[in-house]
Amino acid sequence: KAGVTQTPRYLIKTRGQQVTLSCSPISGHRSVSWYQQTPGQGLQFLFEYFSETQRNKGNFPGRFSGRQFSNSRSEMNVSTLELGDSALYLCASSMGTGSPYEQYFGPGTRLTVT
Amino acid sequence: DAKTTQPPSMDCAEGRAANLPCNHSTISGNEYVYWYRQIHSQGPQYIIHGLKNNETNEMASLIITEDRKSSTLILPHATLRDTAVYYCIVKGGTASKLTFGTGTRLQVTL
Numbered sequence: 754k755a756g757v758t759q760t761p762r763y764l765i766k767t768r769g770q771q772v773t774l775s776c777s778p779i780s781g782h783r784s785v786s787w788y789q790q791t792p793g794q795g796l797q798f799l800f801e802y803f804s805e806t807q808r809n810k811g812n813f814p815g816r817f818s819g820r821q822f823s824n825s826r827s828e829m830n831v832s833t834l835e836l837g838d839s840a841l842y843l844c845a846s847s848m849g850t851g852s853p854y855e856q857y858f859g860p861g862t863r864l865t866v867t
Numbered sequence: 868d869a870k871t872t873q874p875p876s877m878d879c880a881e882g883r884a885a886n887l888p889c890n891h892s893t894i895s896g897n898e899y900v901y902w903y904r905q906i907h908s909q910g911p912q913y914i915i916h917g918l919k920n921n922e923t924n925e926m927a928s929l930i931i932t933e934d935r936k937s938s939t940l941i942l943p944h945a946t947l948r949d950t951a952v953y954y955c956i957v958k959g960g961t962a963s964k965l966t967f968g969t970g971t972r973l974q975v976t977l
Binding site: 757784786788795796797798801803808809811841843845847850851852853854855856857858859860861 | 897898899901903908909910911912913916918958959960961962963964965966967968969
């Protein structure tokens with residue numbers, strides 16, 4: 754079974770631009786969560802989608818948004834990019850939401866904002 | 868979700884068992900213990916999880932104490948490829964949010 758895939762793997766953007774990242778979950782998985790990883794803050798939860806509905810949201814500004822499609826694929830968007838948005842963005846999928854389901858992570862998209 | 872405490876770093880010789888401890892003294896009855904690891908610059912990898920019974924899979928064993936206040940992840944025969952940061956996460960409820968701490972940096976050496 755194929756794992757979680759994320760595209761693109763690497764991205765360079767300029768301050769003020771916007772960016773869209775894509776995540777394809779493992780087949781049959783309906784929950785997709787997004788995380789941001791930076792050296793200073795570690796791994797932080799952004800949001801979770803289940804059945805096309807946002808279930809949970811982390812403490813990030815409104816510039817960070819996401820959506821999920823009927824095939825469970827998900828995208829996240831960051832508008833008006835700031836230098837501090839440079840990070841590894843990780844997507845994780847699971848069969849259901851919450852415990853005891855385990856989450857499987859993709860390889861991440863490394864975003865650099867210049 | 869209950870807070871966890873892990874040692875910041877550990878060393879293990881290749882071929883030996885690596886025993887990674889985790890304290891979670893405020894765990895509640897419906898919270899699971901999850902273990903993930905992250906090899907440098909890769910996405911975290913799910914290892915194992917459990918509620919109160921000991922669990923084993925092809926990667927590792929999870930030993931949870933009877934009072935559930937602590938647990939140990941055991942990698943039975945560590946290899947160099949097991950060098951990574953290991954995260955112990957306690958989670959319950961209906962949300963999928965994982966709260967990652969600083970984890971234990973395991974260094975496997977020859």
